[in-house]
Amino acid sequence: MRQPYTETVTNQHSGSAQTQPAQTLPVSLLAGLALLSAAAPFGADTYLASFVEIAREFSTTESMVQLTLTTFMIGMAAGQLVIGALSDSLGRKKLLLIATLVFLGSSILCAVAPNIGTLIAMRLFQGLAGGSTVVLARSVVPDLLTGKASARAFSTLMGISSIAPAIAPLVGGFLGPTFGWRSVFWFLAAINVAMVAIVILMVPETLPPERRSTGALRNLLPNIGRLLRRPVFVGYLLAFAGGFSVMFSYIAASPFIFQELLGLTPTQFSLVFASNAAMLTFVSVLNGKMINRLHPRKGILVALTVMLVTSIGLIINALVGITFFTTWLLLFITVPMMPLIFANATALGIEEVRDIGIGSGSGLMGFTQFLAAATVSPLVGLGSNLPLSMAISMLTCALIALTAVLTLTRAGLHKRSHRLT
Numbered sequence: 001m002r003q004p005y006t007e008t009v010t011n012q013h014s015g016s017a018q019t020q021p022a023q024t025l026p027v028s029l030l031a032g033l034a035l036l037s038a039a040a041p042f043g044a045d046t047y048l049a050s051f052v053e054i055a056r057e058f059s060t061t062e063s064m065v066q067l068t069l070t071t072f073m074i075g076m077a078a079g080q081l082v083i084g085a086l087s088d089s090l091g092r093k094k095l096l097l098i099a100t101l102v103f104l105g106s107s108i109l110c111a112v113a114p115n116i117g118t119l120i121a122m123r124l125f126q127g128l129a130g131g132s133t134v135v136l137a138r139s140v141v142p143d144l145l146t147g148k149a150s151a152r153a154f155s156t157l158m159g160i161s162s163i164a165p166a167i168a169p170l171v172g173g174f175l176g177p178t179f180g181w182r183s184v185f186w187f188l189a190a191i192n193v194a195m196v197a198i199v200i201l202m203v204p205e206t207l208p209p210e211r212r213s214t215g216a217l218r219n220l221l222p223n224i225g226r227l228l229r230r231p232v233f234v235g236y237l238l239a240f241a242g243g244f245s246v247m248f249s250y251i252a253a254s255p256f257i258f259q260e261l262l263g264l265t266p267t268q269f270s271l272v273f274a275s276n277a278a279m280l281t282f283v284s285v286l287n288g289k290m291i292n293r294l295h296p297r298k299g300i301l302v303a304l305t306v307m308l309v310t311s312i313g314l315i316i317n318a319l320v321g322i323t324f325f326t327t328w329l330l331l332f333i334t335v336p337m338m339p340l341i342f343a344n345a346t347a348l349g350i351e352e353v354r355d356i357g358i359g360s361g362s363g364l365m366g367f368t369q370f371l372a373a374a375t376v377s378p379l380v381g382l383g384s385n386l387p388l389s390m391a392i393s394m395l396t397c398a399l400i401a402l403t404a405v406l407t408l409t410r411a412g413l414h415k416r417s418h419r420l421t
Helices: 027-037 039-045 048-058 062-090 093-111 116-144 147-161 163-179 182-201 220-228 231-261 266-290 296-320 324-352 358-380 386-408 411-415
Strands: 006-010 017-021
Touching: 027 039, 027 116, 027 147, 027 182, 039 062, 039 116, 039 163, 039 182, 048 062, 048 116, 048 163, 062 093, 062 116, 062 220, 062 358, 093 116, 093 182, 116 147, 116 324, 116 358, 147 266, 147 324, 163 182, 163 266, 220 231, 220 358, 231 266, 231 296, 231 324, 231 358, 231 386, 266 324, 296 324, 296 386, 324 358, 324 386, 358 386
Parallel strands: none
Antiparallel strands: 006 017
16 A cells, blocks of 8 residues: 655654655755656757758658657657556666666767658657656656645646746757757757756655566556556546647647748747747646645546637637637637646546556556647648648547546546545
8 A cells, every 4th residue: 555755743742753644745856857747848849940951951851850750759658658667666766767868868869860760760769768757757746645735746847847848949949040950959968967967866766665566567458458447547548638639739730820821930939839838837836726625627627628618719710710819819728728637637547546556557648648649740730721620629639538527537536535635
């Protein structure tokens, strides 16, 4: 049986030391975990502005350059699934150190890649390492906290890590044109050095040997089967993946909508992107303060309902003719709903499968998240009306996620409510 993270306090009356469950984690640890969790946006968003330059230098097609993003996403999905499960047997810190070192090495090899084939291959390794750091960082929180304390920590974690999607395009938009596309990967390598230092100096081993499982890789597929037989977990899994797919539909289509159709410059688009990320950070902080007043499941339902309504608004906007203000406003409302889903669905989903394995549960959630994103990305581009395709994709993903929460998670609401104190 898992023991919660504890802290020692002194009884004011007796003067004796007592141990009780901790309600928060040190800000320094959360900030370190947030940087480790930022592997995906830094790895995916920073070099997007350099696609044309990469294609020109290697005399290759745009589709081959886009394959570097696809392999990164595949690596992110696979790394989370496999390493998440493996960490339930081997612990978190050792694997975190290996993952950050691999990330560093592959970033350097990307920076010196002699051809597009090498770049594609190294991006796969970057994705594997990045997915590993994300799932391991996420696993540290439920290792140490439970219930609402865990949801609050995830909200803070996302509030800090959501700064990355805001600054990554801005950094890439400056480095690429100024110093060349290879400088973007040297920048990632510098981030990786900081990640290695964080793992060594700040992240403790949060899964002691007595709490580890055995045969994690051998039991990977059976454990996935056990996870998928938990309806409540599946409900939160689909909420997590569906909500992320709503946001990724926007990420995949927005550069073309805002720049090609609405005429924004790359700098103006970066500011629009950053405004959404800033609001996302604000909602993350707000969610952490609302945990005691609003049940995490209700927070998910509110967020998905807002996504559903704004997606319908985007469909109408696409049919009557898009305008900048309407498009920006609807997305400005939609995107910041993600923290309510991410933090709450992760905390509630993991609560359901602690007996199977925190790493396994977190890994499957991350795998599904990026698998869904990789599926949505090409689908958004189908059809001649890109704003309409984006809006339909967002509506479909939000509807699936909302239906899953309403139908699959109700059974666990009262049975496990005592664990959310």
